[in-house]
Amino acid sequence: MTGVLVCDDAPDMRDLLREVLDADPVLHVVGEAGDGADTLRLAEALQPDVVLLDIGMPGPEPGDVVSGVRRAAPGAAIVVLSGYGAEHLSGPAAAAITAHLPKTTDLDALRRTLREAGAGRRRPA
Amino acid sequence: MAPSAGGGGAAHASADELLDAFAARTAHTLGAGVGVAGGYASLLREQHAERLDADGLEALGGLEGGLGRLRLVVEDLLELSALATRELSVEPVDTAAAVAAATVGLRAPLRAARVQLEVGALPAVVGDPALVERLFHHLIRGAVAAIGRGPGRVAVTGRPRGAGVHLEVADDGAPLGPEGAEGLFAPFAAPRGGGPLVGAGVSMAICRRIAERHGGSVSARAGERAGATVVVVLAGAA
Numbered sequence: 001m002t003g004v005l006v007c008d009d010a011p012d013m014r015d016l017l018r019e020v021l022d023a024d025p026v027l028h029v030v031g032e033a034g035d036g037a038d039t040l041r042l043a044e045a046l047q048p049d050v051v052l053l054d055i056g057m058p059g060p061e062p063g064d065v066v067s068g069v070r071r072a073a074p075g076a077a078i079v080v081l082s083g084y085g086a087e088h089l090s091g092p093a094a095a096a097i098t099a100h101l102p103k104t105t106d107l108d109a110l111r112r113t114l115r116e117a118g119a120g121r122r123r124p125a
Numbered sequence: 126m127a128p129s130a131g132g133g134g135a136a137h138a139s140a141d142e143l144l145d146a147f148a149a150r151t152a153h154t155l156g157a158g159v160g161v162a163g164g165y166a167s168l169l170r171e172q173h174a175e176r177l178d179a180d181g182l183e184a185l186g187g188l189e190g191g192l193g194r195l196r197l198v199v200e201d202l203l204e205l206s207a208l209a210t211r212e213l214s215v216e217p218v219d220t221a222a223a224v225a226a227a228t229v230g231l232r233a234p235l236r237a238a239r240v241q242l243e244v245g246a247l248p249a250v251v252g253d254p255a256l257v258e259r260l261f262h263h264l265i266r267g268a269v270a271a272i273g274r275g276p277g278r279v280a281v282t283g284r285p286r287g288a289g290v291h292l293e294v295a296d297d298g299a300p301l302g303p304e305g306a307e308g309l310f311a312p313f314a315a316p317r318g319g320g321p322l323v324g325a326g327v328s329m330a331i332c333r334r335i336a337e338r339h340g341g342s343v344s345a346r347a348g349e350r351a352g353a354t355v356v357v358v359l360a361g362a363a
Contacts, residue, residue, distance in 0.1 A: 010157055016164040023172075056153055083153030083160070083199070085207040102203060103160030104196040107167045 002118030003030040005048035007039040008081070009057040013103075017052065020107055026115050036060040036068075044072035049118045053097075055082045055089065063093040070096050077117035081105065144312055145206045148327075152202035159195045166192055194321045201325035204259070205312070208334040213253040215339075217362035220247035220292065223254065224281055227261035231269065234322055238275030240268075247283040248290045249362035252339045257359075260335045263328040264294040264355055270328075271298030271317035271352060289341070290361040295354040306345040309353070317353065332357070 006017045006029050014032050021027040031046045033039040036059025043051055051069050055062035066089065069078055077098040080089075086100045094100075098117045101110060166188050177185060224244055228235065235242060242265070250257060261281070268279045283292040299317040301309060308314050312330040316323045329343075332355070336343045341359040348354055 010161070012161050013157065013164075016161055016168075019168065020164060083156035083203075084149065085152075085203050087207045087210045102200060103156040104163060104199050105160075107164060107171075 002027050002049045002115060003046070004028065004050045004052050004114060004118075005031050005033065005039070005042055005046055005076075006052050007033040007042075007057065008052075008054040009034050010054075013054075020111070021114070024111055024115075027111065027118070033057075036065045039065055040068045040072055043069045043076065047073050048076050050077045050079055050098075050114055052114065053078055053080050053082075055080055056084050062088055063090045066093040066096050077120070079113060079117050081110070141209065145209055148202040148206035148325075152199050152206065155195070156199040156203070159192060159199055163192045163196065190321075194324075197321065197324040199325075201327050201331070205325075205327045205331050205334065208256075208331065208338065211256075211338075213256070213338060215251060215253055218250050218252050218254045218257045220250055220257070220283060220290070223258045224261045224265075226258045227265060230262065231265055234266075234269050238269055238272050238277060240272055240275055241278045243278065243280045245280070245282040247281070247292065248285050250290050250292075250359040251362050252359055256335050256338070260332055260357065261294075263332050264357070266322050266324075267317065267328045267332075267355070268294055268296035268298060268352075270320060270322040271296050273298060273318045273320060277352075285361050286358075288361060289358050292357045292359065293354050294357075295348060295352065297348060297350065297352040300351065301345065301347050301353050306347075306353075309345050309355075310343060329355075 004021055004027055006014050008014050018029045018032070021029050030048050031042045033042050035057050039053065051073065053065065053069070060068065066078060069076065078096060080097050080100040081103060083103045086094055099113050101113060166185065169185060174182065174185065221244065224247065228242065265279060278297050280295045283290055302315050302317065304314060310329045310333040313326045314329065316326050333343050336357050336359065339359055341357060343355060343357050345353050345355045
C-alpha cells in the first residue's frame, strides 16, 4: 500500500481526494494538512510514501514547503497538485518534486501518478 | 533571428505582466472549483452510473461536457501565464513531428468537424520542442474552431526564407473579425468561430508569446476565398 499525505487548504478538495484515494486498492490517505506548517509537521510525524501537495496554501512559501518536506520525510515522493503552474517553484524545489499536476487532472491520471510515485518511479516528462 | 529568453518586448511588458498575474490567479481560483466538480463527476460516473436512468446519464454527460470546457479555459490560462518565465530548452526541432504530436489531442474535434488536415513538407526549425508542439496545437485548434461544424480544410505548409522558416496554417473557416489580423493575437480577442475549442480565448495570444520567446513573429491574413492564414516565422535549423 502507498500511504499518501493529502495537503490542500480547501476542505472540499481534501474530502474528494480522501474518497478517491481510499477507494483505490493501492493508495490510502494517512493524513490531511490544510496549510504549510501542518504539512511539515505531519510529513515528519507520519513519514508517508507520497506527499500530495498544493503549492497555494497559507503558510511558508511553496519552495520552503517543498524543501522542508524533503528534509522532514526524505523517503517521500512529492507530487504537486495545484492550480499554480511549475513556474511558481524555484529550480531546486522544482527538481525535488516527482510530478506536477494541474488541479484539473482527471482521476485516472492522478491515481496512476500517485501509484508510480509510491513505487519510486518518476512520471515520464 | 535567435530564440530569446526575454518576453514579448518592452512596449507591452507591463500589460503582459498584469495579464499573467490575472491569468495565474484566475486559473488557480477557477481550477480549484473545476477540479473538485470534475472529481465528483468522475466519481459519479465510476461508482454510480449503473444506477442512473437514461435521463440521469444524459445529465451526467452534459455535466462532463461543461466541465471539459471549463477545464480547457483553466489550462489555457495556466499555459499563457507560464510562458513568460518558462526556461527554453532550444534545439533543432523536426517540425513535421511537432505537428503530428500537436494533433494527437485534436483527433476527436478534427473528426467531428470533418476537417481535412493537409500537412506539407516542413523545414526543421530551432526552438523548444515542447513549445513548438504547443504552437501548432493552438494554431490548428484555432483553425478547427473557425471551421465550426464543418466540413473544412486546414493546410500546414512551410518554406525556408533567409535564416528563418515561414510556417503557415490556413483554413477555410470563419473570416478575420473586425479587429483584423493584428486583433487576432490580442488576449481574449473575439475568436473566429466558436464552440468548446475556443477555451479561454487566448490560443492566438499563446502563439504570439511562443513565437516571440523564440525571437520569431506571427501574423495573419485573410484567406483567398474564406477563412484565414496564420504565418509564423521561426529560426531555421542549419
